[in-house]
Amino acid sequence: MTETKVSGAAPTLVVEGLKTHFFTEAGVVKSVDGVDLCVDRGEILGLVGESGSGKSVTGFSLLGLIDPPGRIVAGSVRLNGEELTTASEKRLRDLRGNRIAMIFQDPMMTLNPVLKIETQMVETLLAHARMSRADARAKARDALGRVGIPSPEERLDAYPHQFSGGMRQRVAIAIALLHSPDLIIADEPTTALDVTIQAQILAEVQTLCRETGTALIWITHDLAIISGLADRVAVMYAGRIVETGSIAEVVSGPRHPYTHGLIGSVPSRNQRGHRLTQIPGMTPSFLALPPGCAFAPRCPRASAACTAMPELAGEGHAVRCFHPMNQPQGVPA
Numbered sequence: 001m002t003e004t005k006v007s008g009a010a011p012t013l014v015v016e017g018l019k020t021h022f023f024t025e026a027g028v029v030k031s032v033d034g035v036d037l038c039v040d041r042g043e044i045l046g047l048v049g050e051s052g053s054g055k056s057v058t059g060f061s062l063l064g065l066i067d068p069p070g071r072i073v074a075g076s077v078r079l080n081g082e083e084l085t086t087a088s089e090k091r092l093r094d095l096r097g098n099r100i101a102m103i104f105q106d107p108m109m110t111l112n113p114v115l116k117i118e119t120q121m122v123e124t125l126l127a128h129a130r131m132s133r134a135d136a137r138a139k140a141r142d143a144l145g146r147v148g149i150p151s152p153e154e155r156l157d158a159y160p161h162q163f164s165g166g167m168r169q170r171v172a173i174a175i176a177l178l179h180s181p182d183l184i185i186a187d188e189p190t191t192a193l194d195v196t197i198q199a200q201i202l203a204e205v206q207t208l209c210r211e212t213g214t215a216l217i218w219i220t221h222d223l224a225i226i227s228g229l230a231d232r233v234a235v236m237y238a239g240r241i242v243e244t245g246s247i248a249e250v251v252s253g254p255r256h257p258y259t260h261g262l263i264g265s266v267p268s269r270n271q272r273g274h275r276l277t278q279i280p281g282m283t284p285s286f287l288a289l290p291p292g293c294a295f296a297p298r299c300p301r302a303s304a305a306c307t308a309m310p311e312l313a314g315e316g317h318a319v320r321c322f323h324p325m326n327q328p329q330g331v332p333a
């Protein structure tokens with residue numbers, strides 16, 4: 001099903017039935033196996049799940065960055081109505097330079113170690129827009145200031161190694177935001193940083209996305225980090241979305257046993273940085289998934305019914321489970 005939510009304007013990003021599989025010698029790894037997502041202008045969607053659940057492969061699929069032996073085998077990715085799964089490589093490159101940006105866990109994936117920050121930012125600007133070098137420098141300086149870099153004028157003349165890890169990531173984020181892209185995919189960009197700094201950076205990015213109308217997908221394994229800042233969340237397990245809804249709904253009333261386990265003792269919206277409890281059992285191998293619900297071997301609520309595949313069901317707050325928790329009153333679990 002397509003994710004449902006109430007909104008006015010057409011969403012920036014609509015993903016339907018996306019499947020990205022890797023055809024390896026050991027077998028077909030179905031890393032993304034029928035994912036639906038929808039992100040509005042200025043909205044922040046948290047994509048959450050344990051290691052190996054398919055979050056990064058989802059992000060790379062949206063950007064058209066899947067290399068053999070992997071490929072998108074089904075589904076649709078539409079950015080402002082334009083289908084990307086069938087777009088040419090040239091078109092995808094143009095979009096990645098202008099309309100879609102990616103922020104990686106390692107800022108050095110974005111930054112060039114041998115060039116001053118100014119050169120990297122100004123050249124990026126000049127490559128994409130008609131403006132004088134002085135205007136480009138001013139814009140770069142403002143962008144650094146907006147992500148919380150102190151003395152941005154002087155810092156423009158520094159090299160990446162002269163920044164701390166947190167500041168380097170802020171520079172990478174400033175570069176991603178330079179063109180006010182339509183969509184940013186941030187893949188665990190702050191995981192290596194102190195929890196307080198993570199929350200600070202996310203708060204700054206949230207403000208900027210709201211102002212520019214940029215839609216943001218923030219990938220993380222830590223639901224608590226985004227619990228006060230994302231608008232909605234999609235929880236991923238073994239290549240599928242198992243629960244989605246507003247962040248408040250999902251954090252205060254998780255319905256999938258996996259989400260419940262991810263949250264552990266439920267953090268309040270103000271308790272950013274709350275660590276998650278470990279869910280007993282291992283993330284399953286994609287090459288040996290059980291029939292039906294992939295979470296069954298770890299699930300305290302599993303029954304014989306769970307050998308069939310549950311659908312993602314529900315309006316707004318949707319869950320893929322035969323025996324969901326926190327059922328609305330009057331609905332049998």
Ligand SMILES: Nc1ncnc2c1ncn2[C@@H]1O[C@H](COP(=O)(O)OP(=O)(O)OP(=O)(O)O)[C@@H](O)[C@H]1O
Pocket residue numbers: 022024029031049050051052053054055056057058068069070221286
């Ligand atoms: N090139 C590839 N060839 C084969 N399998 C792959 C390839 N790339 C990813 N996978 C598999 O796809 C699955 C999902 O990987 P992905 O990197 O999306 O996980 P993730 O949720 O981002 O995890 P993490 O939190 O560790 O970053 C993993 O089982 C991984 O082994």
Ligand code: SF4
Pocket residue numbers: 256257258293294295296297299300301302303305306310320321322323324
């Ligand atoms: S469908 Fe069954 S096994 Fe899967 S999460 Fe729900 S109760 Fe657990």
Ligand SMILES: [Mg+2]
Pocket residue numbers: 055056057187
């Ligand atoms: Mg990843």
